[in-house]
Amino acid sequence: MGNGRSAARGSEPTSKLVLASKWKGALSKVGVSLSSWCSGSFRTGGKYEQEQLLPVGMRAESLKHACTGWPFPRFISLFFPVFPYKSQHIDQEFQDIEFIARGSLGPILKVRQRTVEKTYALKVLLKAEVVRQGVLQQCKDAVVIQKQVLHPFVQGVRECWQTSRLLFIKCDYHHDGDLGRFWAAQKPLAEGRVRVFAAELGSAIGFLHDFGVIHRDVKMENVLLNERGHLILTDFGLSRRLWRGERASTICGTIGYMAPEVLRGSPYNHSADWWSLGILLYILIAGKFPVEPQDDHAAMLASVQRAHLPPPAPVSRSLDFLLAELLCADPQRRLHRLDAFSEHCFFHGLPFDPVLLQQLPLEPSQVAGDGPSLSQHPPHLFPDFDWEPLADSETPLAA
Incomplete structure (x- = not known):
């Protein structure tokens, strides 16, 4: 519905979600813009979570040493225990990566898991944006709620994890859309x-x-x-x-x-x-x-x-x-x-x-299928990527 407007008091300008170079190829071939996934800064518990923000220098240092063993850098431990840490590169676990929807804090992707040959919806969040917008606890609480609430008409979470830069939330994929x-x-x-x-x-x-x-x-x-x-x-x-x-x-x-x-x-x-x-x-x-x-x-x-x-x-x-x-x-x-x-x-x-x-028998959806492919979108809907340089542009996504 084009008339619906997501809103929150005190919202900041729309933020940028940045994906690293390995996924750039998966999306840039169709010119998808990632400059407007985030829907503003939401509040939790009546106040912003400003105490969760990391200084830029500390953030860079945490990213630089994210592959070290225990103890984990603060930029990883912040998301414990809800998001366990994985050092595995995302392209080793999933294939056929496609953009399917926009979530409140990041894109939702359609992916196929190699080990089980099953398709899932994968929500990807940039950790720096989650922390910068002050929604760290809110993000963790939402995942905990979905894990605890098991109901046929409520979408649950299959798995969630983090890498050094990103959060991943894996859910069942429903191809008929919303x-x-x-x-x-x-x-x-x-x-x-x-x-x-x-x-x-x-x-x-x-x-x-x-x-x-x-x-x-x-x-x-x-x-x-x-x-x-x-x-x-x-x-x-x-x-x-x-x-x-x-x-x-x-x-x-x-x-x-x-x-x-x-x-x-x-x-x-x-x-x-x-x-x-x-x-x-x-x-x-x-x-x-x-x-x-x-x-x-x-x-x-x-x-x-x-x-x-x-x-x-x-x-x-x-x-x-x-x-x-x-x-x-x-x-x-x-x-x-x-x-x-x-x-x-x-x-x-x-x-x-x-x-x-x-x-109850319901007439099958007449809009079944994965919806319009990325390549079918007019170019003006997806302007060029906006990129925030990482420490090493050649570093694998999950490094």
Whole structure:
């Protein structure tokens, strides 16, 4: 959705993610730009993690001696224990490297693992950027959450590791792409399909909330389709765990999906995710945002407060009621619990057991395949690489 704008209070100018020379060949043949992967500096726990920043000299020294034995340089030990260290060169383990998507802090690549002959999605983060933007703990927490939360409609992490310069997060690869792409090809979606999608996402969100996890960026671009047409919630870059009674206060997410209390900067809890789900369902059935996204939080909040949210027509009365209960401006009155959600009249007769939901037959995606290849993108979409020189441009990527 071109109207969605990712945002976070205090965000810095878009940063550059730099890949070393061995991967330059894999991507530069199609002229892919890596100058705008990062979506700004997000905050965690109410303050920037400035204490994690390394002086430039120390950073260079850590990189220079990254292959030494124990004890590890600080630029490696910073990412322990979540990211174990590997000295193996990445091209020894993977082949057929292709760019497939943009994540919140770096590109997501399609790779084939040589040892098992299986295709995975591999998210690559430059450690210097993670530290410079102050999202070190946030990055580690997101991986821990995905490792702990095992659910059919939530994307887990298969493996994660670090080299001297990079972080790698390996997940299952779903070739049908994200829900936004599917919706653009299929719109408008039939209410029956929306009903199943709503049940699957509600099941995933409720499961996360039972573990205390708030996602904070529920949107179509963060929902994948598996080979059977069912949904997978992904991208936990803004998620965090809230303990009982705890509230978050960071303004973050995608502006068109943000709940009023998030836009306002008020303390908020898991209820904000249910508002985002309501926005997503409204778009699926109506083909547009209920409130057009604005350029900043204040303007967006004013638009939401002024807006009268008419039901998208034509829809059933039960779906109309569900949207009204999800898009309630008062988070205390908003539908925000899985038990109440699953018992809503819109889902009458639909099983909410994840195993049974997965068995529901869905029409195969009409946009199946890996999507447009890199070579099919117009050149102007991918200007020349922007490169930050490393100590030795011929040094292997994982050295």
